[in-house]
Amino acid sequence: MPTLLARLEAAAQLDRIADVVRRLAQATAGRGRLGDVLHGRTIGHPLHPAVVQFPVGAWMSTAVLDALPGRDTPGSRRAAATLLAAGTAGAVPAAVTGLADYATLSPQQRRVALVHAAANVTALGCFVASLAARARGDHRRGRALSFAGLGVAGAGAYLGGHLAFALGAGANHAAAALPLVPSGWHRLDAVSAIAEGKLSAYTVGETPVVVYRDHDRFSALVGRCAHLSGPLAEGRTVDVGGEACVECPWHGSVFRLADGRALRGPASSDQTALRTRVRDGQLEVAQP
Template identity: 50%
Template sequence: MLRQAISRLEQADALDGASDKIQAAVTTVVRPRRLRDLLHGTWLGHPLHPVLVQVPVGAFMSAAVLDLLPERLVPGTQKAATALIAAGTAGVAPAAIAGWVDWSDLTKDRRRVGLVHAVTNAIAVGLYAGSLVARLRGRQQQGKVLAFAGLSVAGAGAYLGGHLSYAQGAGISHAATEVSRLPEEWTEVSSLASLPEGKPAVRRAGEVPVLLYRQGDRVTALIERCSHEAGPLGEGDVVGSGSDACVVCPWHGSTFRLADGLVVHGPAANDQPVLPVRVREGSVEVRRP
């Protein structure tokens, strides 16, 4: 029944009206490219949101453990739990902001799940905020009840977040799965002479499209499908030149350095996989790393 409910949620186009308006608002508010790159985690090499989430999650879980300990047997647990809930509540804002920016670049089906994920977490934070107020007013029992209610709701939100990432592929590298499909042995993909100088070219290693970039006798090879949403990098524009040349994904604008696959601009947060390359007797060969 739970899986059926999630499936219906993915198809709930009634959420699209609100989703589209929120997406437009997030895009308008968080417009500077450097800020979006910061919040996507482009500089980190993987999404920032899951990292920031550890602060409130860790604080709330620790507070729950302390709330279960009798104060008469372990003095100081109530004050410590209150401090942890305050820290967790404060840590929600940066995690939520990064999450909304990631969410704004998702497809409609994933935005539907992400929207409910966000609303569920907002309810959980509201319960924790109420718990904090109750504790500060000396109503410890009420504070505990609200905190455990918040933890339960947050658990539901975490389930939706896990589904979003692991079942729907939000935030994962869509290029990484292509690596496992490459031949393990060295495989010829092109002649060196047929590759244009300083421009990317698409060739195939088995069934996997590979993006080759030649500088003199040196050739680098990247998975051609963008790590963000598997867009065709071979159809993207090239900016810069030489070792600083980058390819821009035509779908969402993620930018990768051709020399080493480094992600320069998001929404991608993962580098583009680089493949081993060798040139033998005028032939360019690649293999699985």
Template identity: 50%
Template structure:
């Protein structure tokens, strides 16, 4: 019944599920993931502005999915035109465009991958290997075509297309099943009731130290700084890290909080992203104090 509802035969769907679980649980891959992720993070730390651009901080969502449209689009077009007679130099041009654009797209994916959980990194590594194989096959196809070996070039192209499609399937699993790159606080405005809510007594908030509280079902982090009180959603928008366990500090003269899991940094007064890997801001609550009680309201809640 499950297989029929999904449009896939039951045995095929079960095989795909088992295959993806096997990759997620393949701890052997961590021997590669650990050192590689550490190396990527060290490079990113030396160029934080470039890393934030590759994460997609300026555009508010991960950049990698948009960047892969160019190589995948050009290679798909090449696969179609290979079936059309007398296409001339169009196919080699499309393949070359895909090969040249694959590097920047891979760089964006790599910096995102380095800041994921182990199960996500395992799937991401196989995704990268599959796409790298596709890139190598397309490069070989381009060389063969330029040397006049059209049949070999076409065969290599279709092999590369298959590898890239497999990589795309793995990327879809990573994004939609494992929620890598998703905004993990998108649900907060939908679970917080509208209006003002009593949070706690103002004396319960220590100076300069983040404290976790609940607004309805939503966990929030509250920080008292003198007369100012800032309240943000507690789950980090990157991968749900606990902001209340993070560090409060100044960045360029502005009070910020940094997630303890992957280092995403948010401005306390409005929740905006100061540094990635997070790309989505933290929901920021309005705050007032009435008779010694802190009350909060989330704009747009409900």
């Protein structure tokens, strides 16, 4: 299986269609405030993995009823069809949040996400066909289509897990960089050498750090964007509601410099902020 996944990640022949889907996602679900909500910025982590629980749970429950000995009683048939319909309706928000996340994936992630989405659309087709069969009274066929849909959805879920855990889609990339900051305080630079109102780039251990000076106040954020590790020090400072922020140069996430709060997506996590202090005219930082 790892070899198959590696081939899928490298399958550049998927890029044409993957790019069409990306443009569609950017023009629709991935945009503006709606995109922020769909990415999960308002809840602090990706929304898609949370909302997929509902359809998956409903479809699994349908399968349990379909497998039980009393499956042909009117009550069991009705309950199975109701769960199936509820899960199928619940697939809509799951698909929309997934489409929003698709807008800013890396090319390697997009290839896997494309097959993940194709599997889920196929599964959805099976469930809709199952509902139609049950409505016609063909419960045997309806059950077979549901089981087929569940199998295909399982393959899609496997790819979703690979996207999240192996390829880091939706993960907080800034948090992953934090353990590389050695414990204790670290000197960055003489205060007099740090420019006012600009981003300054430093490194602590293996971790890039971006520093911002506002008169005699200093803030320091992990320099890798929480979204997909974009170099924040190469971004620009922007004013949001009177507060100095940094805009990531890759996909435009905006973080408040004072504390790393994510004010605009696609990042759904806040940017990790470091503690700062001045000692003997030197700016020092430490893990939060």
